[in-house]
Amino acid sequence: MNIAAVSHRATNEYCYATDHDTVVVNIKTAKDVQRAYLIHEDPFIHELRRWKHWKGVRTEMTLLAELKNHLIWTIRIQPAYKRLRYYFELESDGRTFVVCENKICTVEESAQTSMQYYKFAWLNRSDVIAPPDWVKKTVWYQIMPDRFCRSHDAPSDKKFRKWGDFSFPGWNDLYGGNLKGITEKLDYLQSLGISGIYMTPIFESGSNHKYNTRDYWTIDPDFGTEDDLIELITKAHDKGIRIMLDAVFNHSGADFAPWKDVRKNGKSSPYYDWFYINSEDFSRDDFSTEDGRFYSFSFWAGMPKLNTNNPEVVSYFTDVCRHWVQDWKIDGIRFDVGDEISHTFVRSLNNALKKINPDVFFLGEIWTDSMPWLNGHEYDSVMNYPLPGCINDFFHNPKLTFQDFIYSLNECRTMYPEQITRVLFNFLDTHDTPRVAEISKSVDELIQKIGIIMTLPGTPCIYYGTEIAMKGMESPYNRSTMPWDKIESGAYEAVRRQISALIQLRNTHDSFQSNEITYLPDHELPRLLHYTKSDSIEVIINADTVSYKFNRQGKILFQNGYQNGMLSENGLLIIEV
Numbered sequence: 001m002n003i004a005a006v007s008h009r010a011t012n013e014y015c016y017a018t019d020h021d022t023v024v025v026n027i028k029t030a031k032d033v034q035r036a037y038l039i040h041e042d043p044f045i046h047e048l049r050r051w052k053h054w055k056g057v058r059t060e061m062t063l064l065a066e067l068k069n070h071l072i073w074t075i076r077i078q079p080a081y082k083r084l085r086y087y088f089e090l091e092s093d094g095r096t097f098v099v100c101e102n103k104i105c106t107v108e109e110s111a112q113t114s115m116q117y118y119k120f121a122w123l124n125r126s127d128v129i130a131p132p133d134w135v136k137k138t139v140w141y142q143i144m145p146d147r148f149c150r151s152h153d154a155p156s157d158k159k160f161r162k163w164g165d166f167s168f169p170g171w172n173d174l175y176g177g178n179l180k181g182i183t184e185k186l187d188y189l190q191s192l193g194i195s196g197i198y199m200t201p202i203f204e205s206g207s208n209h210k211y212n213t214r215d216y217w218t219i220d221p222d223f224g225t226e227d228d229l230i231e232l233i234t235k236a237h238d239k240g241i242r243i244m245l246d247a248v249f250n251h252s253g254a255d256f257a258p259w260k261d262v263r264k265n266g267k268s269s270p271y272y273d274w275f276y277i278n279s280e281d282f283s284r285d286d287f288s289t290e291d292g293r294f295y296s297f298s299f300w301a302g303m304p305k306l307n308t309n310n311p312e313v314v315s316y317f318t319d320v321c322r323h324w325v326q327d328w329k330i331d332g333i334r335f336d337v338g339d340e341i342s343h344t345f346v347r348s349l350n351n352a353l354k355k356i357n358p359d360v361f362f363l364g365e366i367w368t369d370s371m372p373w374l375n376g377h378e379y380d381s382v383m384n385y386p387l388p389g390c391i392n393d394f395f396h397n398p399k400l401t402f403q404d405f406i407y408s409l410n411e412c413r414t415m416y417p418e419q420i421t422r423v424l425f426n427f428l429d430t431h432d433t434p435r436v437a438e439i440s441k442s443v444d445e446l447i448q449k450i451g452i453i454m455t456l457p458g459t460p461c462i463y464y465g466t467e468i469a470m471k472g473m474e475s476p477y478n479r480s481t482m483p484w485d486k487i488e489s490g491a492y493e494a495v496r497r498q499i500s501a502l503i504q505l506r507n508t509h510d511s512f513q514s515n516e517i518t519y520l521p522d523h524e525l526p527r528l529l530h531y532t533k534s535d536s537i538e539v540i541i542n543a544d545t546v547s548y549k550f551n552r553q554g555k556i557l558f559q560n561g562y563q564n565g566m567l568s569e570n571g572l573l574i575i576e577v
Helices: 045-049 132-139 179-184 186-192 227-238 257-268 311-326 343-356 386-396 404-413 443-455 484-489 495-510
Strands: 015-017 025-030 035-041 057-060 061-067 073-078 084-092 095-099 103-108 118-120 140-141 196-199 203-206 213-219 242-247 332-333 362-364 425-427 459-464 518-520 528-533 539-542 555-565 564-574
Touching: 015 118, 025 035, 025 057, 025 084, 035 073, 057 073, 057 213, 073 555, 132 459, 140 425, 179 227, 186 227, 186 495, 196 332, 213 227, 213 311, 227 343, 242 311, 242 362, 311 343, 343 362, 386 404, 386 443, 404 518, 404 528, 443 459, 443 495, 443 528, 443 539, 443 555, 443 564, 459 495, 495 539
Parallel strands: 140 196, 140 459, 196 242, 242 332, 332 362, 425 459
Antiparallel strands: 015 025, 025 073, 035 057, 035 084, 061 073, 084 095, 084 118, 095 103, 203 213, 518 528, 528 539, 539 564, 555 564
16 A cells, blocks of 8 residues: 555544534545545543443545545544544555554554554534535626726716727726626626625725725725715625625735835834834835835735734724624625735634624635635635636646546545535636636637536636626736627627526526535546536536537436537536436
């Protein structure tokens, strides 16, 4: 057995509670393991039974997922007394190996040595990771307010470019989209099947993207007023649509009052320790901070990094967010650059806001493995950046097979405890990435990709305009204005109806939201994606170059490119069996 490939810790995604009664235990092994067993019991059972030594019950584990080089085995245990001591036995090539906390050895060797067992100490209810239940049923829609919709009664302003004119776009161009415009389009979003809106920053700033905040208390006048926001939130809630705001707490803008005070007064400023300042001449004008005179976001001097270890900073932004949640009734907060904010700050803020509304949702923008922030007391979820990479790699590289896709997908869905997986923020594009329609070979391929995120565990998000196959590479080209005239004329109705149908299926079928997924490889077509959800929904996606004959019986829930029993290249079929 490949001992070096065995991995387990009694924490994180390997051992966790799903509720007050159940503990999930996982172990990662090489593919040379044929069977895995958990030997488990209460840590003190031997004292109760007056046994000389502790011993446990041997229960076979099941295969949770196959990765490219590993297997993940799992088991669910309901310890009678809320405690669990355990170790593993792995069978490989006719031999049995014991896996304990301090060593891996054969069964024969284990009888001659001291073994340190794993322990899940106690099933504390307050330690169970429990994201808000409403999130797993949500389909999100990301909006950049300046580019989504300008309200019908918006006053003309010469600083705004003509809506729809995206020739030679500039980094500072403003188009006049506003909060009232979003409110006017709530019926459109509701008809699409959207149940959550995530807006990029709306607070006072000197840019069009607003990620360099000037005032965290004031709605940017370009977007409207506080009353406009309250009207949007109220009317959205009336339609069953939640609202999530973007919080930029890793850094501020250059016009943030505390930073201006620091630049003016230096070390005598009461806000000096709100930032990371490293030299006496930090305030000189230079667009870059490569010299290290102070820390900033991505070396941009106009975005000085906030010291979220400072209790005053923590208190200030806690008051800001308390206002958002308590007075405006927002439902969620997306934390920009969420992995650079201190754990201390996020834990403190989580504790404060959950007292006001236990169901407020904390989403971290983290592009990599995020387990350190997902312990139940910081973020409820993170943006699932590995997923679009997994999906796009498969469609872009014709050499990758369905099995390659399974390996990559399983890596994504086994990174975290299952309750986190249910609320992962799944997307295909954002304001920071090329639009998915731009990097897809056709609208049919775009629909295939939408079909995947609608049928996977996690909460899907549609970037504004993706439902009409809007194109654009990196910013600013992926941030063009919504073509409402063409939408209302029906120019995009075919693709919009297809994507809306997929969203509606996600909303009405619990199986689409389930963590249960079974892959059905078809060896005739190596690039045919075929899987079931909860054994009741079958998803067939033909990414191969020839048509596929599919004769299974069932109720067709969705079809694109399917006719007379043949699923064409770039076709998608979803049936209920």
